[in-house]
Amino acid sequence: MNKTIKVRIAPSPTGDPHVGTAYVALFNLAFARRHGGKFILRIEDTDRARSTVDSEKMIYDSLRWLNLQWDEGPDIGGPNGPYRQSERSELYRKHAEQLMASGAAYRCFCTPARLDELRKKLQASGASQRHYDGLCRNLSESEARAKSEGGAASVVRLKVPSEGETGYTDFVRGDVSFQNTLLDDQVLLKSDGFPTYHLANVVDDHLMGVTHVMRAEEWISSTPKHLLLYSAFGWEPPRFAHLPLLRNSDKSKISKRKNPTSLKWYEEQGYLPEALLNFLALMGFSMPDGVDIFGFDKLVEHFDFSRINTTGPVFDLEKLNWLNGEYIRKLKADELVNRLSAHMGRFGGKVDLLSALSPATRATVSGLFAPRIARLAEFPEMAAFIFTDALTYDHSLLVPKKCSRELIAAGLREAEKVFESPDALADHKRAEDRLREIAGAVGLKAGDFFMALRVAVTGRTASPPLLDTMAVLGAEKTRNRIAAAVQALGRA
């Protein structure tokens, strides 16, 4: 009789929603789905100074944006709530008392100053032993009561065995063990009555029925503390798996100084959620067949701890950009329009430029730019010339290198005539042929002439194919722009 698998992520609502949270959530969710288990979202807001409701809301928003849906959480409830630690204080206090009653924990009255001193002394000596000397361990009940009643501040500490070792088998790393003598008597309850991470975490995971704890590598050295706590309570601990830590290019733990870490940023830049998820999956995980592009369902299908790496992957935006471009190019025409429209409506100028166009033209324009952008946010800037009526020309661009201004002007004037007919662009090939004829007649190389036309029509030297672009604008606008360019040349 197997217990239902239950996993969780437990972000702290401090600051922007972190890409590392999404990373860990992704693998937790994949594992849960793989085994028909449940995925819990728990908010760890025991740090009262830094936690904010705004930050909590952004966590929901970002995870939803990524479609990392949880089965239980503060916002949707569940059988083992509340799922916000600030609402569970009483629970932690009771459990700490239970530990004191059983003799597994004790009240400690040592001041931060004394602790500091102990730490410094030990560091200086270079010895390998625990920092806290356990002074208050031996306080009698009456002594402790006297101090308490005298108004002395206290914390609750766990009695960590002074011999033996605590170990476990990590699903991704194998056996890991620590000497108990090196582990400090952990603070369980702070002097403000709030639990530390360790206590809250263990109590919650147990009470919520968490069977597998999948978290980042930075928690490895906390694991023995947690194991000791489970044992102090007489509880069966969950199984642990420590995921590699995302890194900056200098291999240090990913940080916002050196990398964009806010999920909001990725959304604003126009990374597709499915592309970001795919990229995150690539960080430390690989498919049996080696493919790089795969969706969440494929990750679920092939998820296995043996396919997770132990080495911390460097977070490389270049590869994300490539991957995102691949996803953009794979989008169906109407879906691409939807994504671009939604993105423009939400970010940047908050104006959906595409809405000014006919449905058919929207699809055409989107399709023209899809292979040219890596992020949705690049579109409004790159396609701006489509939507504006006032282009400004740079003469040096209008006249390609080694071309004479006169010839260009003459060519443009001829081209202008071509677009006097409303259906001049009905047939791209015919229109292109006519322009080539003009180039030849005026004495310009076709390439140079097309470049001049491109600048005249778009104001820039890089654009989608000229005739496609002109067709989107229509004959009239095309002609007007060419005329404007001729004028601009005249003024030069």
Place this chain on the structure above:
RNA sequence: GCCCCCAUCGUCUAGUGGCCUAGGAUGCAAGAUUCUCAGUCUUGAGACCGGGGUUCAAAUCCCCGUGGGGGUACCA
């Protein structure tokens, strides 16, 4: 300082003792396509941290170095 984790192309990785002359992807370079840019296609350069073992055989197992990272809080 002490404890723990880790180590294959610049980067993400495949590799679980012989299929390895180390594979793929990205990035880079070159070429093709071409009205520019992008895309697409083709080609190229590019790695087993070092030293000892074990073995007929080691990128793969063991040990020692070295390097990197994380932890060492009344943060999480």
